[in-house]
Amino acid sequence: MNARPIPFDNSYARLPExxxxxxxxxxxxxxxxxxxxxxxxxxxxxxxxxxxxxxxVRAFAGNELPEGAEPLAQAYAGHQxxxxxxxxxxxxxxxxxEVVDTHGRRRDIQLKGAGRTxxxxxxxxxxxxGPVLRExxxxxxxxxLGIPTTRALAAVATGETVYRERPLPGxxxxxxxxxxxxxxxxxxFAARQDVxxxxxxxDHAIARHYPQAETPLDLLNAVVEAQAKLVARWMSVxxxxxxxxxxxxxxSGETIDYGPCAFxxxxxxxxxxxxxxxxxxxxxxxxxxxxxxNLAQFATCLLPLMGERDKAVAQATEAVQRFPALHASEWLxxxxxxxxxxxxxxxxxxxxxxFLRGLADHGHDFTNxxxxxxxxxxxxxxxxxxxxxxxxxxxxxxxxxxxRTANPAFIPRNHRVEEAISAALEGDMAPFRRxxxxxxxxxxxxxxxxxxARPPAAHEAVHQTFCGT
Ligand code: AMP
Ligand code: MG
Numbered sequence: 141m142n143a144r145p146i147p148f149d150n151s152y153a154r155l156p157e158x159x160x161x162x163x164x165x166x167x168x169x170x171x172x173x174x175x176x177x178x179x180x181x182x183x184x185x186x187x188x189x190x191x192x193x194x195x196x197v198r199a200f201a202g203n204e205l206p207e208g209a210e211p212l213a214q215a216y217a218g219h220q221x222x223x224x225x226x227x228x229x230x231x232x233x234x235x236x237x238e239v240v241d242t243h244g245r246r247r248d249i250q251l252k253g254a255g256r257t258x259x260x261x262x263x264x265x266x267x268x269x270g271p272v273l274r275e276x277x278x279x280x281x282x283x284x285l286g287i288p289t290t291r292a293l294a295a296v297a298t299g300e301t302v303y304r305e306r307p308l309p310g311x312x313x314x315x316x317x318x319x320x321x322x323x324x325x326x327x328x329f330a331a332r333q334d335v336x337x338x339x340x341x342x343d344h345a346i347a348r349h350y351p352q353a354e355t356p357l358d359l360l361n362a363v364v365e366a367q368a369k370l371v372a373r374w375m376s377v378x379x380x381x382x383x384x385x386x387x388x389x390x391x392s393g394e395t396i397d398y399g400p401c402a403f404x405x406x407x408x409x410x411x412x413x414x415x416x417x418x419x420x421x422x423x424x425x426x427x428x429x430x431x432x433x434n435l436a437q438f439a440t441c442l443l444p445l446m447g448e449r450d451k452a453v454a455q456a457t458e459a460v461q462r463f464p465a466l467h468a469s470e471w472l473x474x475x476x477x478x479x480x481x482x483x484x485x486x487x488x489x490x491x492x493x494x495f496l497r498g499l500a501d502h503g504h505d506f507t508n509x510x511x512x513x514x515x516x517x518x519x520x521x522x523x524x525x526x527x528x529x530x531x532x533x534x535x536x537x538x539x540x541x542x543x544r545t546a547n548p549a550f551i552p553r554n555h556r557v558e559e560a561i562s563a564a565l566e567g568d569m570a571p572f573r574r575x576x577x578x579x580x581x582x583x584x585x586x587x588x589x590x591x592x593a594r595p596p597a598a599h600e601a602v603h604q605t606f607c608g609t
Contacts, residue, residue: 166255
């Protein structure tokens with residue numbers, strides 16, 4: 141075993157201290173491993189023997205700092221449901237440090253649920269195993285679907301009780317991210333008119349995520365493009381983030397902060413799961429509009445770095461206004477592939493939209509209705525649409541192959557995620573492991589696991605999800 145099992149190479153900890161607070165994780169009573177991601181560990185260059193040892197479990201519980209870790213809690217602010225909150229920050233997350241992975245990419249390693257920090261406000265700094273296992277399953281599923289996302293390296297039970305509506309077993313998630321820079325990180329310093337910090341953050345973001353960018357305007361344009369593509373990809377798998385607050389919008393373009401997120405079963409554009417989203421602000425179909433709103437907040441933060449005010453405002457506005465066209469183009473590409481078109485054209489949009497309208501009218505399952513198209517099976521009531529579709533497909537090469545790689549057979553359906561969590565609460569991790577294993581290959585048929593592809597029966601359907609904080 142190496143003396144330094146995690147090859148830390150920290151850069152955020154070198155930034156001025158007002159960007160964060162140095163804070164060690166708070167040890168827990170009795171760490172016990174729930175899940176470990178060995179392939180991600182390999183990719184990060186973590187010592188394989190160590191990763192499977194009790195020392196790793198202690199490290200991922202926050203009980204023992206691996207050598208080279210420089211733990212800290214990051215400062216950030218944010219708009220939550222449109223309302224400005226000047227100080228949020230890592231209230232229950234501790235950044236251990238960064239590694240440069242085997243592909244040369246810098247990645248953060250963070251413990252989520254690692255105890256109180258100066259940013260905890262009224263919170264206990266902890267998480268219970270429900271949201272930890274949910275984030276593990278859903279983020280790993282997103283990765284397998286090819287969608288930019290933070291990853292899950294480990295989940296460890298703490299042996300401590302967390303009090304929510306009822307006493308629940310605590311857990312810590314080890315999250316890996318391209319970075320934890322959020323729109324809200326920039327907002328924190330913009331609100332304090334700390335231009336020097338904004339400049340450092342912009343430089344840090346450019347170096348880590350968009351090295352081709354030379355100016356803050358280039359950075360803005362790159363983030364607009366990354367978010368437009370990301371949200372189009374969410375739309376293409378029926379993903380609803382649930383809390384698209386500016387503090388949950390990553391500058392890297394990764395999906396971050398899986399709280400009350402969910403994948404739709406039956407398609408409807410107004411679908412909302414989150415119990416706290418009473419007005420449907422973050423409904424499925426509103427996600428592109430909200431992402432653009434969040435990017436406008438980011439643009440505002442960068443203005444002090446962009447030179448003469450009027451010109452900067454005009455350039456920033458233009459950059460954010462590129463969002464709808466960038467999103468529409470990626471949406472068309474993704475949904476075109478879902479109906480078998482390798483290169484959809486704008487004239488194909490009505491055909492895609494008619495299919496979605498048909499799904500909504502008949503309450504059909506989003507995932508399975510698209511998956512069935514590759515076998516030539518049309519959802520009931522869409523036979524008329526099928527004639528137009530087949531006519532269009534005649535101009536295409538191998539549309540079935542395109543559809544099979546664009547339409548997953550397996551998504552983390554809510555009722556299955558809940559089932560895995562309920563079993564884990566009884567000490568049985570087998571349903572979690574089976575679901576995780578199947579979701580790792582979402583485009584394979586896996587007929588022996590067909591039950592995991594079925595939409596919920598009426599009595600199994602989950603209509604609400606919770607932040608779990
Ligand atoms: P989230 O809803 O997870 O995006 O978190 C919003 C804010 O609340 C962030 O500043 C979190 O760090 C903080 N927070 C969430 N849960 C807790 C908790 N249990 N203890 C302390 N802070 C928390
Ligand atoms: Mg958050």
